[in-house]
Amino acid sequence: MPEEKNSILFRLREQGAGSVLLLLAVVLLLAAFQPGVLHGRNMANVLAQSAIVGVCAVGMTFVLLSGGIDLSVGSVLALAGAVGAWSCKVLGLPVPLAWSVALLTGTVCGMLSGALVAFGGVPPFMATLAMLASARGTTLLLTQGYPLSGLSPSFYTPGWASVGPLPLSGLIFLALALAAWVLLRRTPFGIHLRALGDNPETARLAGLSAPRLTLAVYGISGTLAGLAGVLMVGRLWSAQPSVGIGLELDVIAAVVLGGTSLFGGVGGMGGTVAGVLVMGFLDNGLRLLELSSYVQQSVKGLIFVGAVLLDLALKGYYRKGRSRDA
């Protein structure tokens, strides 16, 4: 029944407080077994390790909100990184230009998928699955399967440098998330996106252009995957053709853990940041606990399920007399 809509609790829940609680729970749980999790240096480390998934997750949040899905981010990341590295090394482009080429590669890939969805009527799952395959193939063609290394060292900077104690890549992720939050909550674009994901018919009747929005959303996702590709090259000091395989699932999991619906309309950027950090802390903490990597995988699975159950419980799904629209 109608709660006091200005109450702090209500606002928190609207803004994805569930995922923040989840983040706290995961961190505290890990810290209980391994206090090292809470050390400042370790936290900075988590932020650095989360940056790549995080940058992609920002883009994915847009895509999911609009009612789509982007399975291609892992492959696009690899392709963009390889194209960037190649244009730096082989074409000899100056580093900033090579970065731009990488980002642009991502944009083009994203907009190709977007165009298939928007104008071709291809379901997002299939359009981006096709991009997943062909971007990976193109990467392998370009690199002939070998890593590209020995670039001008400044190309790597965004992937590994720090600003004081904080990793540059992590700061890039947080800054992007903030910008995306503004875009989603404070501009017509954000409202239109959520309207499209919630109820496409309403959006159409309101005179919104679904194709243009769709194109923009996949373009953003692709561009950010391109940026993540640059970060990845910087972290590995080389462009690896097989990097980012399966990354899309981590990205989607992070966004959904952050409270964004897989079916569009519902969610936001605050939750995504929390979701990304949950994933980061999980990986980091389980590694610090020195569990075998097999056990790590299983524990991760359990925690995913637990997180979704917890979120549903917080939303009152299991309360007595639940209604059909719970």
Place this chain on the structure above:
Amino acid sequence: MDDGFLEMRGICKSFSSVPVLRDIDLSLRRGEILGVIGENGAGKSTLMKILGGIHQPTSGEIRSRGQRVCFRTPAEARSGGISLIPQEFNLVKDLCVYDNVFLGAELHGPLGMLSKKRMQRRTAELLAELGTDISPTERIANLSAAQKQLVEIAKALAFEAELLIMDEPTTVLTSHEVQILFRLMRRLKERGMSIIYISHKLKEIKAICDRVLILRDGEFVCEKPTAEMSLEEMASRMVGRELSQIFPPKRLPRPDQVPALEVRNLSVRGLLRNVSFSLAPGEVLGFGGLVGAGRTEVAETIMGLRRADEGEILLSGTPLKVRFPEDAVRAGVSYLSEDRQGSGILTGFSVTENVTLVSLGSYVRSLLGGSGSFFGLLDKSRERRSASHYRDLFNIRAPSLDARLEFLSGGNQQKVSMAKSLDTHPRVLVADEPTRGIDVSAKQEMYRFIADLAESGVSCIVISSEQEELLGLCHRVVVMRDGRIAGVLEGASLTEEEIMFHATGIREEAKAG
């Protein structure tokens, strides 16, 4: 030009060479309310969608103040001053009221940032003009149907619409809310707003419209001032024949036997308090009251869609334990949902598949011996026989039994939904708003099915917001208010006034209506 605020001339429209509108003329003056009536499939909605820029006419022209206009998109129609409020509201349920009011035309500052404060203030002004205190920052999902409608109207006002098209605006409203809406419509009209009002409820047309336009099978039938037309004339011009009697005669139930269904002290926290009633075999029991009074919740609790906190349900004297809907179905209770599109039918499934959806277990030819087992194969020919039985019984008009339900009209979809509910051979049928949004002749048929069903000994609960329906169809009527039973009416006390009195608790309101 005779003050032609809006004129449609010779409008024709075909969908893949099937004509749905033939040579329709329509004219509208400023500050006039025009009723458009016709059975489902008569072309009302298509005509309105042409006006709203959703469809383009195949031929014919639209003139606004003598100027020829052409609306290629909803946005163009909107900037031409036309606002269409569809039956299923066009609101984004997860956004706030003010976001919806300004959707597609947000106010923003120089940097492209939303001017939230300005939009909220303007929305609050508009809502205040409409005489409601809905908060601009409330989420749509938390609003009632009547409130959503007000938001739609506020949206139209925000765009400075001069013509408001309302498609079946009252189907989701209670009679009290309808009166409020009508008062509002008269106020808008005095301000010079023109309104096109589409409805199946002829009484409402008579009450609110200046003129009425009747369509039948995509053709113009007549157009007259409402004052010159009786309800009977409207109905027969719509249907194209005399409607003898809408309601079948009531046959007396057999109240001396054990009640088919007895509900004792049913309570659901925050929704229902101490609801008790009983239903004789072959009785038609109506449930009246305002939307939100708890009528649907009673049905949902009986069906196991909600958990009861207290109370018991007896079926032919035996206590019924329902934890899930399938328990109720197995015990012989069937539910016809009020939300046909949402939960009543599967629009992507064929007629046959819909009819046998709930009773599918009984069509399995078991491989292990015995019947009703899920380890077996479906007897497709028996399914088809069943479906064709219902098609003949209910006069379901469908291209074939394999046609997907999305291609059927609302009335025929509802008949399929009814067939689905009956194919489990229930002892008790709970029908929630069984005639919502269907045309007069389909309604008449639904009434006959329910009466025949009762005659055959099945007990029926009919939840309805249409009082004539409760009066014409039911032996007794339970009126609910705020989750409680406010009164049970029968015999001489079963009148519209009494229903209103119990539903609202205000006798004056009933008289004013």
